[in-house]
Amino acid sequence: MSTIESPTTDVTTGLTAAEVAERVAAGQTNDVPSRASRTVGEIVRANVFTRFNAIVGVLFAIILVIGPIQDGLFGFVILINTGIGIFQELRAKRTLERLAIVGEARPRVRRDGTTAELSPGEVVLGDVIELGPGDKIVVDGVVLAADGLEVDESLLTGESDPVHKLPGDQVLSGSFVAAGGGAHQATKVGREAYAARLAEEASKFTLVNSELRSGINRILKIITYLLVPAAALIIWSQFRTVGNDLPEALRGMVAALVPMVPEGLVLLTSIAFAVGVIRLGKRNCLVQELPAIEGLARVDTVCADKTGTLTENGMRLSRVDALGGHAEADARDVLGALGVADKRPNASLAAIAEACPPPQWTVVTTQPFSSARKWSGASFAEHGNWVLGAPDVLLPEDSAERAEAERVGADGLRVLLLGRGSRVVDDPAGPGDVEAVALVVLEQKVRPEAADTLAYFAEQNVDVKVISGDNAVSVAAVASSLGLTGAHAPVDARELPEAKESLADEVDAGTVFGRVTPAQKRSMVGALQSRGHTVAMTGDGVNDVLALKDADIGVAMGSGSPATRAVAQIVLLDDSFATLPHVVAEGRRVIGNIERVANLFLTKTVYSVLLAIAIGAIGVPFPFLPRHLTLIGSLTIGIPAFFLALAPNTERARTGFVKRVLRLAAPSGIIAGAGTVVTYLIVRTDPTATSIQQSTAAVLTLYLIATGVLVVVARPFVWWKAVLVVASLAAFAHALLSPLPFGREFWQLDAGNTATMLVGLVVAIVGIVLVEVANLVITRRLARATPAPASD
Incomplete structure (x- = not known):
């Protein structure tokens, strides 16, 4: 049990080393699970045991049984891609865990009369933890000492007003100190703490719970439902055309179903996000939530x-301008006294304390700085009540001193008012009437x-x-x-x-x-x-x-x-504002490129579904072997998509991902599928063409139209994108025309019939033109529907 009912430790000394060892041995530690990503085993299972790997794995097993192995190339591609996904996610996991250790909150714990910063996991039951402005409370506890202590519990309760805490009051993990200081003793640690269960649930690894991820999953779910009826239709059609040749019918079914599953889209989405996290990590940017x-x-x-x-956090006291006949030396004495009265000074007071030696004054009471009040102060036994804060808050609007402060501040300097109050500083009604004593001018470095x-x-x-x-x-x-x-x-x-x-x-x-x-x-x-x-x-x-x-x-x-x-969600560990453009650019690159490659994958899905339905309904042999669609998919989608997913992209992402992708993918896929069917039906009427030559014409048409879609998606063109398209064309030409073993014979292609190849080429050209027209129309409609940016 990691709880105690009431404080039992001296507030000044904390636990002894022996008491800490005793509690660690008893398991009374703050063993809340870290924000780490999934374990290695979970990463491997998540990348291997997927719905799509299961579907493709079954189809791959069928090919392994009936052969030839060339028609099972798609299975090896899945294995390679899964390996890439595991490698990238393991690399992202290591980066996240390393950066999370650097960026975690470190409470100040008193042990054996000294104070040291520890990681949250090193806190044990009964530890005395110091509290100061901005400190996150990492364990539940009871307040032992309070000096104007105000705790913001909005993250737990939704109530935005800070709660004033006195000795004996409870504080909860997950809240933070809004003002003042003090100390509390840990009464509940680990999973017993109030916020621990919420934190554990919230910090679980999530791949990406977003519009993008949910949109892709919605599309893939629909595709999965289409697979079973499509398989039945293809099997029935193949038996009608090839007789009782079961292996040939199964090969036709596998060839029709494999390209319907855009498994690479999910993989590339994961890789793009993982690479994004790694790139930002190299810039000392911790992404705490992948979404x-x-x-x-x-x-x-x-x-x-x-x-x-x-501006930078650090400040320097520039000057002290005495007001109303007061002496600068006296004002500096007061400033020095205020500097030592506040045990956890903010940046402004710390700069003042550094420049003003403190006098030996007796502090009666203090009022820590609060963003809501915009002033702090202290009451001294024989020297009165003093406040330091914003001139336009402490002085009336028509005050000459306030006007002077405005004038000085117009140069970009921070100006504070040192004033004498008519009441003690912790009076609920405030400091009362404030006499302006001096303007304290601080310099901030841009x-x-x-x-x-x-x-x-x-x-x-x-x-x-x-x-x-x-x-x-x-x-x-x-x-x-x-x-x-x-x-x-x-x-x-x-x-x-x-x-x-x-x-x-x-x-x-x-x-x-x-x-x-x-x-x-x-x-x-x-x-x-x-x-x-x-x-x-x-x-x-x-x-x-x-x-x-x-x-x-x-x-x-x-x-x-x-x-x-x-x-x-994001922590700039090196405090550099210059990192922010890289952060925004990385987000745009990831989302914009995923949208690009989604167009390619879903185009393939659309034309695969259309081919399966059309060929099954017409009752002709399926025109492709599985290796044909592996070749086309790799050259027009798989390989290009990998490079496009990691390319620069500065376009701001917009909502409506699914609609935008389908606007291009649906017509492009329909054009590609229809063009392929038209070519195949025409060349089947040529009695001089062999079945391989007929299939080759259909392969040519589908490849060229799919390459046309790739050209549209890859725009605007730069040199490496042109090289990507030319390399794809060269690889296809090698498979189609090369006499080498890894050419026509391996891929079962024959371009020897000029008439069928011309048909395939002409239909492909018409299809490419239609894809360009469809893209032009869609682009113009989207431009009219999208409002101009507010800053334009």
Whole structure:
């Protein structure tokens, strides 16, 4: 049992080494399963034991029994492809597990009177864990000490308001510290913890639960249902035409059914996603949920915080401007005292504390910084009540000091007000009347890569909206220096309407927003989504968590708070904003290319179904041997699709995957199938043509029309795509014309009858023209139906 009812350990020293060893031996550890992907055994089983491998395996077994082995080439292709799938997924698994260790939250645990960062799995029952702003709570516990401690339990309860915690109160795993600090003792660890079961279920490996995956599965399910009646029809037709020759009838059935199963589409989808994860991993980008890859491809709006995204986290105290006759030296004394009073200072206070030596003042009470309050403070025994925070929050609107702060902030500097309050800082009514004592000016360094990143998004028609808790004018100054369009008109979020429709209008039209509260960030993300935008949210602080959670894609900085990393789908481990374009580009590449190859595979499925039905209904021998369709499929689909699936692609993905693919695949497949049947029926009337020559004409027609579809799908052309098509044509010519053993004899092709070959060539040319016309019509209709990007 990994629980205790009440705290039993000294808050200052924590457990001893002996007590830790005792608990580990008793199994009282935080043994929650990691977020790792599937095990090696699960990966092998998932890639080998599939519905489609089972179907193709049965057909392959039939060919092994009746021969010849050349007609079973499709079976070896399945084995090779399955091996590739296993290799790629194992490689992705290793990358994910390595990166997950780097990016995990590490609680600060007190043992033997010292504090050390441990991995969550090393926490044992009874451990004393320190808490500070942004810390993720990894185990259930009871509060031992609290200093303005506020815990956000929204990820568990949906309630966005932080809960004030006092000693003796319970805290739950899965929540995080919104403000203040303290310590708690682990009373439930491992699977006993509140959020453990939810986390275990949520962290299970999922290949891709998305529109793309569900669309492909829907298509493949329909195809599976068609196989049984198609097999029966072909068998019946073959017995009518070849008599009681069972092996020949079975070969015809196998030849008709194998190309109906687009097993390569599922495989290439898996490979494309796995390669995407690996490529992003090499850029220190942790993809915590694989479905995020698809979401990235659809992003049209990026909401970015200023601090930590456009500017670096670290700050430097630039100057202290004393106000109202106060001395700068006195103001620096107060700042130094505030710096040591806060046990877990934020970045601003840490920079101030570094520059201002602390006096020996006695702290009565403190108020930690909160994104909602936008100020922090401390009350000292003989020196009064002091606050440090946003001038436009602490001072009245007509204040001269506030106007001066606005002026300084217009240059992109962060300006804080040091003021004396009339009440103790933890008074529920606030600090009371605030006397302005000094303006504290901090410098932030703009990230060197930020300008290029914003330029990339502009080129890709992705809107960037800067949403910050800082002063709007200051944020606008930074954004303008980076060339962000629309940054000249900043919006103060305190003036935004609360009504959802009106808020959506304002957020959609604006670019830079300042003084945004955490709740507003969340509302703004929802407002953009209500207008049909796919939103990616970047952030690094506790105040970004709710918005990250609600965004379509949450992107957290690796050095940000553990809470942001916990809720984000993607973590930039090197904190580089420049990684984000690569992340978006990778998503577009994966989804766009899968759509390309889906056109090829489903074209093959359509013409295979049409051939099976038409040949069965007409009652003529099936024109192809299984090896013929293996040759055509490999040269026009299998090999080209592998390269196309990994090619560059910057087109933004759109919804409606199945409809778009079928719009091209259905007419192309019908044209290819109909052209093949027409050629076969015509050449069968030529008494001088052998059965092999008749089949060869049908093979020529189907191959050339399928190559025409490949040319359409591969556009726009670059040199390597041209080489791919030429190589395919050369390989087919070798199979058709070469006198070598691995040529005509192996493939059972005979191009010796000029008349039948001309028929096949003419029908193929007509079919290629029809494919081009169909593509032109479909492209124009899609262009009219697709609205222009908002930024255009």
